[in-house]
Amino acid sequence: MLHKYCWLTSILFSLVFSLETRAEEPISSADLEFFEKRVRPVLIEHCYDCHSGEERSGGLKVDSRHAILKGGDTGPSIVAGKPDKSLLIEAIQYENRDLQMPPEQKMPTNQIADLVEWVRRGAPDPRTATPDDNHEPLAGMSIEDGREFWSFQPVTNPELPAVNKSDWIQTPVDHFVLRSLEQKNLTPAPRADRETLLRRVTFDLTGLPPTTEEIDAFLADDSANAFEKVVDRLLSSPQYGVHWGRHWLDVARYADSNGLDENLAYGHSWRYRDYVIDSFNNDKPYDRFVIEQLAGDLLPDATVETRTATGFLSLGAKVLAEPDRNKLDMDIIDEQIDTTGKAFWGLTLGCVRCHDHKFDPVKQTDYYALAAIFKSTRTLAESKTGAIHHWYEHSFATEEDQKKAEEINAEIKKLTSAANSYKNGLVTELRNRTKEQAAEYLAAAVLVSPQMSLVDMERVAEPRGLHPRILHHCRLHLEYHQDDPFFKPWHKLAAVGDPSVVRQHYESLFAEMQRAMDAAEDKKAPLSDERLEQARLAVNDNSGFLALPAKPEYVLTDEQIAEYHRLLDVAREFESQAFDEPAAMGVADGEVAATIPVHIRGSYKNLGQPVAREFPEVMRMSKSRPIFPEDGSGRLELATWATSTEHPLTARVIVNRIWGWHFGQPLVKSTENFGVLGDQPSHPELLDWLAWNFMDRGWSIKELHRLIVHSSAYQMSYHHPQFEQCAAVDQENRLLWRANLQRLPAEAIRDAVLSVSDRLDTSLGGKTVPLRNRQFVFNHTSKDHTKYDSLRRAVYLPVIRNNLYSLFEQFDFPDPTMPTGHRNVTTIAPQALLIMNSDLVLDSADAFAERVIAASSDSESRIEFAYRAAYGRKPSADETRYVLAFLGEQSAQGEASPAAERENWSVVCHGLIAANEFIYLK
């Protein structure tokens, strides 16, 4: 590395030197001629397509002297006079597999020689600068400009702005919302009715619909603080943490399996999920929450809980079978930096692996300064299963646990080998039988042709007690090995068309071979008779003419296959439910790398200057440099810095998301990008005020909820009397003149379906993924054993990367490999198929119908009950009439029976679930 560093420096020196001294020198006519005849045409032919004019692949242009000396992203392309130090020469020589130009193929040798000679001569070049040479390639903001950019400026504590309609103010946030509206001459929508408000806040805080009892209680409570009581009830319900914990799990790209190349179960990631849910329920201060996730293992008071929190850094998808360990390490670090940057600071740091940020004030040195911290962190364990790396885990196992786990491991092995030895036994049996029938196979092969279908093959094979696929293979083998001396006689004899002649020939050959083998002293030594030795080799070659099909399905009978699969299933079932040593995914400190070199274009094979551990420059709040421990990774320092109240981004980024999760629209739409390409805040002062007060109130998320849900802004109706006028000014409702229409997230849709049918199990916590740690979700097979029929809340359903639960996938569950602070909402036909035809909805509609029928004997009351359960409101008279009419039509068609009645109500209940109001909140 050091060597590489010096080498680069020397390039820089010689570059400066050569530019200054050579720029003035006129080019000799011989050099000029050489350039025009031997260099320019070659550059034009091979390089200009991608490296001239507007085209500057890799930041490099070669169409002027200035440009070629200046070079591209990897530095100067040539060093005048020094071909062996010139990247351009290295590239065209095609010696370095990671740097080859032109990419399609090597240039002819003579042209390479010419360019080498040209550089050796000092790269004399008459080409003056082209107009866009001074056009610097797109470069990010400077650090100085960056500090002026809104999101990197210190958080302020703005004054509450004055408003006209002051009776609208319920909490301070209303000042900011109302002022923005008044500036545009807009008025806020009136307050929503109580039923709507209750439905809104109950889904918002717990992800569940209000029960009919809760609706009754709230409507009956006419005290002034009735709504406050509801909010307190919801915030203290453990279902709050289930719902809000899930919001954070989106950001933490939570999953129960690795995904990517090898989909192994994250059998312990549920502990992190439960940690997150508990943290929300306990209103853990957000700064502490961040510190625990980045460095919980390093805290002086580290516990099982705080170590579990570091699962955040380990949950990413990893290319576990990557054979290049260096690349794997840097890929994992990249994932950690990218996730940390997006989750906590709303910055896209992943781009900076290869080059300075093209837009934001973040340099490649900033990236590698962070990378050094993660390089000093252990994310992978040293153990592997075959080619598959294991991730690091904090073990909480007692000796007893370990012993138990070992016993279980042995049991799993026993069960698996039981299946395999059953199969192998049968295969060996068939193989031996086949060898005994060798002459018969060769004889039968006379009667078949290589093109014959398997069905026809069976007609010949079965009466002779032969295996049709082996016979088919045998015939093909004969076709491909006509010149083999062992098979030559076959082709000769087969031409006659009489199998018995062939049988006779080979039977006697094999008998002779057997006698020779019996007589031989050394049973393993080759037979001296070449002809007999050929026969011995041919019969015993497992991939020869008697080869068995590779798939057990083709070797065994249906019954045998069924038994083999049964044994495999027994092993798999046992493994899925088997005890695991208690452990949590997480990270620990590893060997400390105080510096690591910049990886040019992101490749560890191309190293630049070393950088020491540091925080990204644009976000440094203090002039004094942090001191990183010599014996630790520096993650604790990173976490402490990230949660300083002076940090410009940490608080802004999280309050923005929380606002978005409440309103369906964050203040800064690009929740993971507060950089130059991100969106500007709709209410900049409000964002700052929220961030400041959030920190001021001890980073309490529940306090922030109260501030928001008690505001008039939150309690507005979706309906606005001057809808047209408002929409004309602000169609997107960025200024919040009314409530947004929000579609429920996937989990809430599913939980609501179970809730209205009274099937939902609201118990909390524990392992729910039906796989043992590191068990394959699918290995090379594609069998999907994951079940989603649990009736627990959706947050407890397995999140299998590469194979999400179809309801999640259809309803915009975020990709569990990327931090997501704000979900998409799309409407596609497969959602409708799922709502119309899935067991989940059909079974729930039946159960919902049972409830509705049990509620009353009178149809109108039943309809009222169904509407209140499904939509949280009473039906209008018109709606009641409509449903009654439909019921009437339905029952007119069939006979009247209790079963038919249930069926008709089920169709109605299914309709209510499928209709828009069920999944759209006003």
Add this chain to the structure above:
Amino acid sequence: MHDCELHSRRHLMKTSAAGFASLAMAGLLASESRADSSGPTAAIPPQFPARAKRVIFLFMKGGPSHVDTFDPKPMLDRDHGKPLPFPLPEVTFAKQGNLLRSPWKFRQYGESGLPVSDLFPNVAKHIDDLCVLRSLHGTNPAHGGALLKLHTGSDQFVRPSFGSWIVYGLGTENENLPAFLTICPTLAHGGVNNWGSAFLPAHCQGTPLGNASLSSSQVGVKHIANPELSSRAQRKQLDFIRGLNQKHLERTEYDTALEGRLHSFELAYRMQSSMPEAQDLSRESESIQKQYGLDNPVTADFGRQCLMARRFLERGVRFVQVTHSDSDVQWDQHGNLYQGHTKNAAEVDLPIAGLLQDLKSRGLLDDTLVLWGGEFGRTPTAQGNDGRDHNPHGFTMWMAGGGVKGGYAYGATDEYGYYAAEKKMHIHDLHATILHLLGIDHERLTFRYAGRDFRLTDVEGVVARDILA
């Protein structure tokens, strides 16, 4: 929100006449399968004249050996058993032995005289329609990484699959069917990421029909049929729901999202009948069924996939992937090369030939791009005495139809077939070329996500212009 998707909607649409109309429809699902419908999946004109309108990708999972199929290497015969005379890559998947000659003979076929091994005697008859790409190379030597690289262009991050980029770029010709179907895909080694749409709009994702562990006779779209209600009863229920929604709409302001959801139910209802119709192979004549090998258990499974694929293509599906994989890694012959490749080729050779023939006789081959290949090739060096290791450094894929030169071999590997050597074609170049054939400039098909404009080809990709007919 709905509008996120619209703001960054197909870059190319900004210049097309239909663009503004589409924007105004704000996330609506078109209700008809008309070409002029304007939902998010509606057909969009290409950026420049397209040679191909649709793609079928015949994916051979596990990595078929190029030196045993379409890239003959006489030097392997000569130097069989000797060590490779130049260095191995820095990272190899497993330990490799000496050079191993191909157990198959190559013969010349057609007017072009291009050689094909005895593994593909039927495909070989169509050699004059094939454009054999002999200089493919990728980056990842493991199945998972290589599958992801081939399907998405990235083996490190979750990115949209190239099928979903194509749907994003071109929409579909038939909105009663999914725009992108993948038949019997493998759930391992990247699984759904290989047909997922990642950050692209959800309608761009591939719809799987079954998976690699299921017989192609049992596959279908999830939730495509209602187990309880007859079609008529369901129609009545849908009308009932429509009424509920209209009453809800009366209580809310006009909202495109709610309107869009109404349409999605209608579309789903129609899909319930159009999907089974398209999948129903009994509507094909006996001779066509035979042409695809449906009468032979060896070829029937893959033949059914190919025939189903043709029916989808014919009905306007933009991108169909057909995967040849069993519950093992089908073409992955680390050992048992001779037998494994013999069996694998026997399963696909006739159906592929049947498909080419069928597309041709229906005039579909002209504007349908057929792509064949695996995630990598195999080493010319041996693993054991009858096996080959993974080789992403040089391998073969082929194209047919869709505006490529037939009977043409593009690029070359070195004399032993280890590394791509001439006219090298990286996976990114393959993607750029496929998009080009479809009339899309790979540098202009972008999607803004998390503050960055993403491309299928990232910052790479060169169109292989030599192969354009």
